[in-house]
Amino acid sequence: MARTQKNKATEYHLGQLKAKIAKLRTQLLEPPKGSSGAGEGFEVTKYGHGRVALIGFPSVGKSTLLTMLTGTQSEAAAYEFTTLTCIPGIIHYNGTKIQLLDLPGIIEGASEGKGRGRQVIAVSKSSDIVLMVLDASKSEGHRQILTKELEAVGLRLNKKPPQIYFKKKKTGGISFNSTVQLTHVDEKLCYQILHEYKIHNAELLFREDATVDDLIDVIEGNRKYMKCIYVYNKIDVVGIDDVDRLARQPNSIVISCNLKLNLDRLLAKMWEAMGLVRVYTKPQGQQPDFGDPVVLSSDRGGCSVEDFCNQIHRSLVKEVKYVLVWGASARHSPQHCGLSHVLHDEDVVQIVKKKEKESEGRGRFKSHTTGPDRIADRVKKAPLKN
Numbered sequence: 585m586a587r588t589q590k591n592k593a594t595e596y597h598l599g600q601l602k603a604k605i606a607k608l609r610t611q612l613l614e615p616p617k618g619s620s621g622a623g624e625g626f627e628v629t630k631y632g633h634g635r636v637a638l639i640g641f642p643s644v645g646k647s648t649l650l651t652m653l654t655g656t657q658s659e660a661a662a663y664e665f666t667t668l669t670c671i672p673g674i675i676h677y678n679g680t681k682i683q684l685l686d687l688p689g690i691i692e693g694a695s696e697g698k699g700r701g702r703q704v705i706a707v708s709k710s711s712d713i714v715l716m717v718l719d720a721s722k723s724e725g726h727r728q729i730l731t732k733e734l735e736a737v738g739l740r741l742n743k744k745p746p747q748i749y750f751k752k753k754k755t756g757g758i759s760f761n762s763t764v765q766l767t768h769v770d771e772k773l774c775y776q777i778l779h780e781y782k783i784h785n786a787e788l789l790f791r792e793d794a795t796v797d798d799l800i801d802v803i804e805g806n807r808k809y810m811k812c813i814y815v816y817n818k819i820d821v822v823g824i825d826d827v828d829r830l831a832r833q834p835n836s837i838v839i840s841c842n843l844k845l846n847l848d849r850l851l852a853k854m855w856e857a858m859g860l861v862r863v864y865t866k867p868q869g870q871q872p873d874f875g876d877p878v879v880l881s882s883d884r885g886g887c888s889v890e891d892f893c894n895q896i897h898r899s900l901v902k903e904v905k906y907v908l909v910w911g912a913s914a915r916h917s918p919q920h921c922g923l924s925h926v927l928h929d930e931d932v933v934q935i936v937k938k939k940e941k942e943s944e945g946r947g948r949f950k951s952h953t954t955g956p957d958r959i960a961d962r963v964k965k966a967p968l969k970n
């Protein structure tokens with residue numbers, strides 16, 4: 585590809601080569617059957633309400649950061665490759681528990697299986713967000729190298745999935761459509777790429793001016809879109825101008841583990857990126873239970889009332905008549921809502937069940953249904969749609 589000139593005449597050839605490389609890379613990175621690809625020392629059980637992976641070159645201060653944030657001791661030293669496996673720690677923040685994973689430093693070529701890159705990447709894929717730890721005193725190039733390594737194995741950082749609808753079919757050939765003008769690909773190129781994947785019957789609809797790489801991502805279908813925060817550590821050893829410049833970059837934060845600078849801001853940023861939603865339960869006639877929230881996430885299962893019920897108990901959703909919601913998602917407090925209502929962080933929810941008898945002796949919401957309910961009567965007369 586490097587030797588091929590980039591122009592209109594060669595773009596089909598280049599597109600095909602890209603698809604070939606993507607296909608081979610997927611084969612190369614496929615874990616052996618029956619394994620998660622994580623490997624020995626890397627298979628850490630998921631714990632808490634979310635998982636965050638620390639990725640970075642050796643000796644940028646990942647272990648020191650883990651120790652600072654979680655109190656878990658991960659060996660930190662002035663020489664490289666002190667961490668050789670995956671070390672988990674727990675951050676207690678805003679009433680939730682977040683699992684933080686310290687991973688060995690990745691080196692260039694990790695995506696080709698060099699060093700422990702393959703295992704590190706497998707674990708990173710299993711997390712909700714990535715903290716890319718960088719050394720503020722080292723070259724800016726590190727960030728690009730790491731991003732490239734992660735891109736090569738199908739991780740897309742701070743990007744949205746391409747707006748391309750793609751569905752394989754059994755017959756009917758390829759139907760090609762677009763709702764916008766396409767400047768990077770045309771019908772012929774798409775056909776060639778699909779043929780490269782031996783796909784001869786499919787529906788393809790472009791809803792944005794996507795590139796060849798976007799199309800390959802959609803066909804491969806195994807890409808993981810994740811949020812990433814770029815954490816510049818060791819700002820105690822660089823000048824104020826550099827700190828200012830780094831801090832102004834998007835999705836970036838500057839910290840110093842040694843001087844304990846900005847760690848609270850890092851936690852706040854991480855929390856925001858995870859998009860966790862805490863919902864407090866309120867038994868009827870009692871104060872909400874602010875000590876033990878039900879934690880939902882739009883990435884993991886969704887934030888609707890139905891998801892909330894499912895998290896408490898699988899059978900609860902069948903018994904719900906309606907719920908009362910107080911908080912940011914409610915237009916008025918309390919709002920009567922149905923199962924599809926989307927909850928916001930720190931909402932308070934009271935569940936009203938269908939029948940008294942049904943819920944007797946079933947744990948957390950026992951008290952919700954006792955006694956006649958004036959609101960329930962009102963809802964019976966005018967059922968709400970949402």
Ligand SMILES: Nc1nc2c(ncn2[C@@H]2O[C@H](COP(=O)(O)OP(=O)(O)OP(=O)(O)O)[C@@H](O)[C@H]2O)c(=O)[nH]1
Nearest residue numbers: 643644645646647648660661665666667689841842
């Ligand atoms: N100046 C300065 N040094 C730091 C800071 N944070 C960590 N270090 C030093 O950086 C060195 C490497 O730290 P580690 O935490 O072992 O780095 P690591 O990224 O876990 O390294 P590997 O385990 O090799 O991947 C240690 O000597 C730390 O004392 C900081 O904020 N400022």
